[in-house]
Amino acid sequence: MSFKALGLSKSLLDALNKHEYESPFPIQEQAIPAILEGKDVQGIAKTGSGKTAGFVLPILELFQRKPRDRKLHLKVLILSPTRELAQQISGVISSFSEELANSVKNLAVYGGVKLNQQMVQLKDTEILVATPGRLLDLVSTQSVNLAKIELLVLDEADKMLDLGFKEEVANIIKLLPKKRQNILFSATLDTKILDLKHLALQDPVTIEITEDEDPIELIKQSAYMTKPERKGPLLRYLIHEKEIKKAIVFCSSIRTADNVTTKLNKNGITARAIHSKKTQGARTQALEDFKLSRIQILVATDLASRGIDIHFLPCVINYELPRSPKDYIHRIGRTGRAGAMGEAFSLVTDEEEHHFYIIQKKMGKRVQKINADEFDLGNI
Ligand code: AMP
Helix, strand or coil, X not given: CCCHHHCCCHHHHHHXXXXXXXXXXXXXXXXXXXXXXXXXXXXXXXXXXXXXXXXXXXXXXXXXXXXXXXXXXCCEEEECCCHHHHHHHHHHHHHHHCCCCXXXXXXXXXXXXXXXXXXXXXXXXXXXXXXXXXXXXXXXXXXXXXXXXXXXXXXXXXXXXXXXXXXXXXXXXHCCCCCCEEEEEECCCCHHHHHHHHHHCCCCEEEECCCCCCHHHHEEEEEEECCHHHHHHXXXXXXXXXXXXXXXXXXXXXXXXXXXXXXXXXXXXXXXXXXXXXXXXXXXXXXXXXXXXXXXXXXXXXXXXXXXXXXXXXEEEECCXXXXXXXXXXXXXXXXXXXXXXXXXXXXXXXHHHHHXXXXXXXXXXCXXXXXXXXXXXXX
């Protein structure tokens, strides 16, 4: 199947060509025609499936079909659970939109940035990507009017609920016109999503992408059994020995993330930390520098483990294990994306071993264990 067969117009097809998107991913094959037909859609798809383009492309196509001298007001609202995902979606919209005959202004709004600045930028915006809390702030200062929204997207709806945004999302939906198109994407469609589904969607088309190959199978996992005091040197040893050029190192606490970052930098490995105590500006900059390979290691708490699409990330290291097995899978899922092989290393102490056993059981896969006590970490 080609993008042309899905009903996209020439300028979008040219933009896709420029982005080297040759043919649609399965989620796009199904979502694009349904959205263009004006149907409500619920998609069960994970990050990495191509879901962003699955809703961004038909939305931009709908704009191509509108007159150029249309009234400029807010027509599309995309809700995202995190600031990083909001920026990412907005980036995808901008990168396609700037190539189009009928361009569309989009803006991402999220907390941690001055409200005034965003209020000014809202002028002439037709597509707004927002985190729920910040959107309600903008509504309460009457900077945003949601009365003419024609299309609502709830992206990563499950994550939105996990982060406790249910009430905010419900309040936002109450402010929208009753007649509108709705799209909901979620990694799972378990019972907790049902409320939100009933609240937002009407008679939706369901799209579920079953992956041919479990992405976990594409990730080579190893666990290095070690003592707590040897974790720092072992991390540096692995970075040197395995010649790791780019990796995310996950920590469970902000304090550890900061300590690990300091130690890496002291030892000549460029690293930056990304966690909730960092300002939005610092988080965006760190992610950008990492994507552009200006720094070698991004040290992150679980904040960064979902929704962030970093191209060609070959390696993820768990300096500490996450509490939930689900988070372990999200963390290692940063690598081995879109069919590429990835590697995931975990540094595991005796105390963490039982927990690691539970993670493996939940994941349904055994991880190779390596005893790192014998490694000579002397000069690292
Ligand atoms: P997403 O699941 O939306 O985060 O997308 C995952 C990755 O797939 C992103 O890097 C996209 O740029 C890329 N992608 C999405 N659709 C296509 C396509 N049809 N062809 C090639 N790459 C794509």
